[in-house]
Amino acid sequence: MLTTSDPVPPSDTDDASLSLSSMKGRSRFGMNQETLPRLATGAAALVPLLALVGVVAILAWKAYPAIRYNGLGFFGRSTWYLGNTNVPGVKSGGASHPPGANYGALPLIAGTVLSSAIALLFAVPISIGAALAIVEKLPRRASNAVGMFLEVLAGIPSVVFGLWAALTLGPVMQSDVEPPIASVFDHLPDVPVLNFFRGPISASEGQGLLTAGVVLAIMIIPIIAATTRDLLRQVPRLPKEGALALGMNDWEVARKVSLPWVRSGIIGASVLGLARALGETMAVAMVSGALLGDLPKNLYLGMSTIAATIVTQLDGALSDGTGFATRTLAEVALALAVITLLTNIGARLLVKRGGAALPVGRGV
Amino acid sequence: MSTLDTEVTGPSDSGVDLYGRPAWHRVMAYWLGWGGCLVAVTLIAIPIVSILWGVIGRALAHWQWSVITSTTTGLRLDILGTLELVAGVGIVAGIIGVASGVYLAEYASGRFGSLLRGAAEVLAGVPSIVLGYVGYVALSITFHWGYSLAAALIVLSALTIPYIAKSTESALRQVPTSYREGADGLGMPPLRSLTRITMKAALPGITTGWLVALAIAMGETAPLLYTIGEFTSVGPTSHLTHQPVGYLTAVVYYGWQNGGPDLQLGYDAAFMLVVLILALIVGARIIVALTQRHTEKN
Numbered sequence: 118m119l120t121t122s123d124p125v126p127p128s129d130t131d132d133a134s135l136s137l138s139s140m141k142g143r144s145r146f147g148m149n150q151e152t153l154p155r156l157a158t159g160a161a162a163l164v165p166l167l168a169l170v171g172v173v174a175i176l177a178w179k180a181y182p183a184i185r186y187n188g189l190g191f192f193g194r195s196t197w198y199l200g201n202t203n204v205p206g207v208k209s210g211g212a213s214h215p216p217g218a219n220y221g222a223l224p225l226i227a228g229t230v231l232s233s234a235i236a237l238l239f240a241v242p243i244s245i246g247a248a249l250a251i252v253e254k255l256p257r258r259a260s261n262a263v264g265m266f267l268e269v270l271a272g273i274p275s276v277v278f279g280l281w282a283a284l285t286l287g288p289v290m291q292s293d294v295e296p297p298i299a300s301v302f303d304h305l306p307d308v309p310v311l312n313f314f315r316g317p318i319s320a321s322e323g324q325g326l327l328t329a330g331v332v333l334a335i336m337i338i339p340i341i342a343a344t345t346r347d348l349l350r351q352v353p354r355l356p357k358e359g360a361l362a363l364g365m366n367d368w369e370v371a372r373k374v375s376l377p378w379v380r381s382g383i384i385g386a387s388v389l390g391l392a393r394a395l396g397e398t399m400a401v402a403m404v405s406g407a408l409l410g411d412l413p414k415n416l417y418l419g420m421s422t423i424a425a426t427i428v429t430q431l432d433g434a435l436s437d438g439t440g441f442a443t444r445t446l447a448e449v450a451l452a453l454a455v456i457t458l459l460t461n462i463g464a465r466l467l468v469k470r471g472g473a474a475l476p477v478g479r480g481v
Numbered sequence: 482m483s484t485l486d487t488e489v490t491g492p493s494d495s496g497v498d499l500y501g502r503p504a505w506h507r508v509m510a511y512w513l514g515w516g517g518c519l520v521a522v523t524l525i526a527i528p529i530v531s532i533l534w535g536v537i538g539r540a541l542a543h544w545q546w547s548v549i550t551s552t553t554t555g556l557r558l559d560i561l562g563t564l565e566l567v568a569g570v571g572i573v574a575g576i577i578g579v580a581s582g583v584y585l586a587e588y589a590s591g592r593f594g595s596l597l598r599g600a601a602e603v604l605a606g607v608p609s610i611v612l613g614y615v616g617y618v619a620l621s622i623t624f625h626w627g628y629s630l631a632a633a634l635i636v637l638s639a640l641t642i643p644y645i646a647k648s649t650e651s652a653l654r655q656v657p658t659s660y661r662e663g664a665d666g667l668g669m670p671p672l673r674s675l676t677r678i679t680m681k682a683a684l685p686g687i688t689t690g691w692l693v694a695l696a697i698a699m700g701e702t703a704p705l706l707y708t709i710g711e712f713t714s715v716g717p718t719s720h721l722t723h724q725p726v727g728y729l730t731a732v733v734y735y736g737w738q739n740g741g742p743d744l745q746l747g748y749d750a751a752f753m754l755v756v757l758i759l760a761l762i763v764g765a766r767i768i769v770a771l772t773q774r775h776t777e778k779n
Contacts, residue, residue, distance in 0.1 A: 151671050155588050161580035162589065165646065166600035168639045172607060172615045179618050246521030254515055255522075263522055266529050272762045273532060274700030276733045277751045281532045283737055335528045342525070366507070368514040389606070396608020398703035399730075403737055424610045428703055443618070450614045454607060461606035465599070 173458075176451040182212035183444035187220055191448070194221025197410040199433065199442050206439035214441035222449055224412045228326070228420040229453075231413060232401065233394040235330025240338045241387050245376075247338075248345035253371040264346070271339035279403030282332040287323035287404055295319075295327060295417050318417040324406035325417045332400050337390035344386035348379040385468030392460040396453060398424040423453040533755070539745075540752030548749045556750055559727040563699060563757075566633060566709070566728055570698045574638040574645055575691055581642065582649025582687070587675065598650075605643035612636050613704025621708060628710030628725035636704045641694040648690020652683035685772040692765040696758045702730035729754050 184191075186209070200215030207216050247267075251260040295318045302314040319325040352375045360370045376383075406419020407429045413420035421429070427446055434442035548555045585598055616636035620626050656679050664674035680687070710725025729750045736747015 154672050154675065155584070158580040158584035159588065161577045162584035162597045162601075162646070164577050164581060165604045165639075165643050166597055168642075169600050169604045169607070171619075172612065175615050175619050176611075243521040243524050246518040247525055250515070250518035250522050254518065263525070266526055268762055268766075269533075269759065270525070270529055272696055272700070272758045274702065274730055274733075274751075274754050274758065276700075276702040276730045277532065277536060277754060280733055280737050280747060280751055281528075281535050285531060285535050286528075338525055366511055368511045369507070372510075372514060392606050396606075396610065398608065398610040399734065403734075424608055424703070427610050427614055428706060431707060443622075446614065447618060450611050454611045457606055457608055457611075458603060461603050462599075465602060 173451070173454060176447050176454060180444055180447035180451050183220075183441065183448040186210040186212040186214060186218075186441075187445065187448065191220060191222050192226065192452075193223055194219070195223050195410060195412055196221045197224075199437050202437050206441070212441060212444065213439045215437055215439055218441055220445050221410075222423070222452065224408070224410065225421055225423045225426050225449060226452070227412055228405070229395055229422040229424070229456075231326060232329045232333055232405075232420070232422060233391055235327065236333035236337055236394040237387060237391055239331065239334035240341055240390060241383075243334075244338050244342035244345055244386075244390075245383060247342050248349055249371050249375070251342075251346050252349040253367060253375060264343075267339045267343050267346075270335070271343070274399075275336065275397060276399040276403075278332055278336055279400035282328060282400055282404045283322065283324070286332065287328050289323070290328045290331070291318060291320075291323035295323065298327075299417065313415050315415060316417065317415075319406060319419060321406060321419075323417075324404055324419055326405075326413050326420045327416050328404045329401050329420070329422075332404055333394045333397055336397060336400060337393050340393060341383075341386045341390040344389070345379070345383050348382040348386070349375055352378045382468055385464045388460055388464035388467065392457045392464065395422075395460065396424050396457050398428055401425040402428045423449050427453075536748060536751045536755060539748040543745055544749075548746075549753075556729065556732060556746065556753065559729050559732050559750065560753060562726040563728045563730075566630070566637065566705075566726065567695050567699050569630070569634045570637045570641060571691065571695050573634055574641040574694060574698075577638065578642040578645025578691070578694070579649050579687060581646040583653065583675070583680070585646060585650040586653035587679075601643040601646050604639065605647075609640055609701055610703040612639055613707045616704060617707035626722040628708070629720075629722040630709060630724065630726055631721040633705050633709035633726075636708050637698045637701060640701065640704065641698050644694045644697065645687075645690050648693070649683070649687045652686025652690070653679060655686065656682045685768050689765040689768050692761045692768075696761040696765075699758055699761070700730065700754060702734055706731065706734070 188210075196219045198217065198219045200218030202215045204216060206213045208214075247263060251263050255263065296316075299314065299316040299318060302311050303316070305311055356374050356378070357370050360374045361367075365373065401422050402425035405421050405425050407421050407425065408419035409421055409426065409430075427450055430442070430446060434446055437443070549560065550557055552558050581597075581601070585594065585601075589597055613636055616632050620632035620635065621628060626632050660678050660682055661674060664678040665671075669678070705728060709728065732750035733747045733754070736743045736745075736750065
């Protein structure tokens with residue numbers, strides 16, 4: 118409607134010659150023509166900010182009784198007990214809960230951190246190598262094909278990753294990958310730390326920490342590799358040509374000119390990948406073994422992460438008539454939100470100093 | 482290449498490079514370096530081939546068209562439910578996301594602008610399960626919407642708006658300033674210049690981002706389990722609240738959980754998802770390729 122406005126008054130067009138931003142027409146409503154679109158789009162632009170504030174506020178409000186009851190020890194305990202849900206709830210510590218309810222988030226936090234660390238360990242070198250090959254070495258057709266692979270990988274839904282990981286990757290890990298690794302550590306000296314890498318191996322189709330880490334690695338490779346590729350493409354031609362003229366071969370140019378040039382960007386991209394791995398839910402829920410109430414015993418046995426627990430405990434939480442289990446899940450969700458928010462902000466601050474920009478989304 | 486390399490590598494009289502390492506050191510580094518990169522590329526390709534082969538192979542091995550058409554033994558309702566959900570997200574998140582991208586590109590400035598931009602980027606990094614749980618706690622429980630289309634729409638929109646906003650913003654920023662100056666110079670009102678000139682030029686980029694956002698929405702599972710409901714055989718509905726709707730990703734999840742005939746259905750659903758999502762992504766790429774060729778010609 119506003120586009121069918123009256124002819125622009127001459128005085129305003131005079132303004133326009135001075136400054137583009139001050140160019141204003143008047144609609145028949147007498148409203149400044151730029152005000153309405155500015156207000157309407159501005160309201161839309163506020164939505165993400167409000168959503169972000171709302172997410173944290175709602176979680177904090179819902180979790181508050183659980184935070185009071187569970188206390189600080191919540192992050193140091195390993196139990197996960199809903200309490201006796203067959204009898205009426207009792208009120209203590211500022212929350213009504215089934216008698217005996219006792220929760221601890223330590224195994225979830227340990228599982229989240231360990232599986233994400235394994236994912237980064239695999240994903241970062243593979244992503245950097247692939248990005249270098251795409252930008253600096255492979256012929257154009259081949260690098261387009263690899264780029265397409267990355268997009269396909271980014272597009273596959275996480276539940277399909279989970280299905281593949283649970284029924285195809287898991288059994289392979291259990292029979293062919295994990296036993297050799299475990300036997301290597303069996304031959305090493307008897308240092309307690311190494312016990313984490315020794316057997317036994319999960320009997321349920323490879324469900325466990327290592328399989329979850331490998332799946333997470335595959336899932337975060339697209340975002341790290343695609344970001345690194347885009348950063349490498351922005352390296353100016355001149356320093357590379359200079360290095361070639363000095364007698365470096367193309368590997369040395371890639372290794373000693375291009376990579377250092379984008380180092381902070383790669384770190385930022387990796388932290389972004391870490392944030393994704395920390396919050397990944399379905400695929401992990403389907404291969405983690407969903408162990409609750411205990412720390413992961415070794416690299417191969419079951420565990421659980423914060424995100425996976427929220428999904429797998431939905432039904433269980435509904436059996437708690439007092440709603441306390443829901444509040445405890447809100448508390449772990451809040452913890453996960455805070456962890457990923459800090460990781461994300463950190464990644465973006467890191468990269469901002471380097472002058473590049475990180476992508477939004479999954480690297481599609 | 483090795484002859485050239487060894488010639489360049491170091492003075493032939495000493496046989497060492499600047500760091501005092503023998504010449505073969507460089508040749509080794511060259512082959513190990515690029516060899517490692519090729520291994521990395523292969524390691525990326527293997528899981529993709531394995532996933533696509535596993536899903537497509539198992540789905541097509543027992544393929545019957547009744548999977549798509551039947552409401553009782555097939556996925557008809559779940560496919561329609563997914564399409565309804567994605568269409569809703571396309572409208573809600575599309576309008577809000579594009580509008581917010583326009584604001585960020587055209588009007589936002591200074592601290593407030595970068596605050597809004599940062600909020601969108603950070604919101605995109607919040608795990609989808611957290612958004613889903615908030616939707617569950619706030620909409621399904623506190624508002625008593627129960628398992629509902631509206632709750633899922635809101636959660637999926639919150640998930641995709643940042644992505645659409647970002648791609649709209651960068652598409653608008655790539656429109657040459659001369660276009661706007663030309664429109665302004667001819668006396669075009671700002672709103673018309675925005676919709677007829679700037680947005681028109683940015684339309685391919687905006688559409689691409691929108692399609693990819695739809696692909697992301699279509700592949701989500703975790704936030705939906707809480708908001709739109711668990712496995713149900715209810716198809717598309719006009720009831721925004723109190724009515725669970727079936728969707729494809731849940732079929733995959735419950736197929737894995739239940740096994741047996743459900744698992745085959747799960748593979749079929751996974752196949753449908755991969756086909757639909759890749760169609761969206763390929764569509765987005767085709768738009769990019771076509772418009773790039775167009776601009777190169779001009």
